[in-house]
Amino acid sequence: MPLTPAQNPSSGPSADPFAEPRSARLTAWGNSLLAGFAPPDHVVEEVVGADERHRVVGLPGDAEGEQHALSWALGRLRVLGVKGLRLALPSEGHPLGLTGPAAFNGAALAVGEAVLAVGVPVGLVPEIEVYGPPGDQSATVLWRCHEVRDAPPADVPSLPEAERELADGLREATALLSRLDVAGAGPEALRALDQYRRRGHSKPLAPGYPPRAVRVLESARQVSALLAIASGGHGAAVSAGEMAARAAALTPLRRTARRAQVAAYNALVDERGE
Structure with a gap:
């Protein structure tokens, strides 16, 4: 089952304050890749971190349920015209970084994080599943793509x-x-x-x-x-x-x-x- 914010080890109000949200890692390293500062293999390694694997589903033009490895998906986003990535860290009553519509905002709020593409109206929300006993757990991440509005993100400062x-x-x-x-x-x-x-x-x-x-x-x-x-x-x-x-x-x-x-x-x- 996908994790809620309270279960998600890198999201939500109960999260480890020293942990980096997965959406933040994808934003930072995806931007570095798109700007030509980091090679694809290293980017994927940094985004996946200690997780078992990351997959992406719902890219524009894909068949329903079709999934891809993260490296392929990042390349596909670039081909589609994505020029950068933006982070959203919403919480109840504070849709920080979101643009709508309601379906995307709701999915992002449920886990407390999301990534929005720049140049293509796509947002990615992580669905995280954790396996194994306490102290010896691994996680898989499914990044689900949503259609988003082309609008200024909420409440993001310079x-x-x-x-x-x-x-x-x-x-x-x-x-x-x-x-x-x-x-x-x-x-x-x-x-x-x-x-x-x-x-x-x-x-x-x-x-x-x-x-x-x-x-x-x-x-x-x-x-x-x-x-x-x-x-x-x-x-x-x-x-x-x-x-x-x-x-x-x-x-x-x-x-x-x-x-x-x-x-x-x-x-x-x-x-x-x-």
Whole structure:
């Protein structure tokens, strides 16, 4: 069965804040391929990652149910006229990066992510199935193509705008952790903080992306990690009312981080003026 956001290990509000959504990987490496910065085999390797395999279904002109390997599908999208890819990270009440119609938006909202093609009205939504016992699981991904509207994506900021918003958001998230006394909240919170501090600086984007996009994405991940710790029940807030107040305080910061992620992953397309 396809995963819901709560089950999807790289999507949705319960996701690992350090994990990269599969749609983000496809956007970044697909853009690098389309711009001539990365070879096809390496792109597929990076997109698939630790998954068992990725397939694509529903490409324009295909017979119903016809599936293709990811490498073939990326080549086909280029032939069809796709010039780039854009990321969408929608959540309930926030259709971030979506363009419609309702069928596509609903499918993307169900998993919390999608990829939209630039130049051809196609959107891809991952359907993820996980196999095996806990601790020894593998996943397969079926990218289902949908027809999308040729319209501006919802609520996506420019990269400079996202960077300005994040500077304020990072200060607010850090201050919130201090107010919640997360560091004194017990071993679970301390482990979460230690994981965040020790993770180091990843190489989060594919070749060809501007340094500013890399910087914005790293800041967005920092904010997301801090918010995940703050929203995990750690710290001084214990009553239902206090937890509700905490959730209300975190919502705008989480939205800021997600907007910045989308702006960073879309930066290569935006820079090329597609």
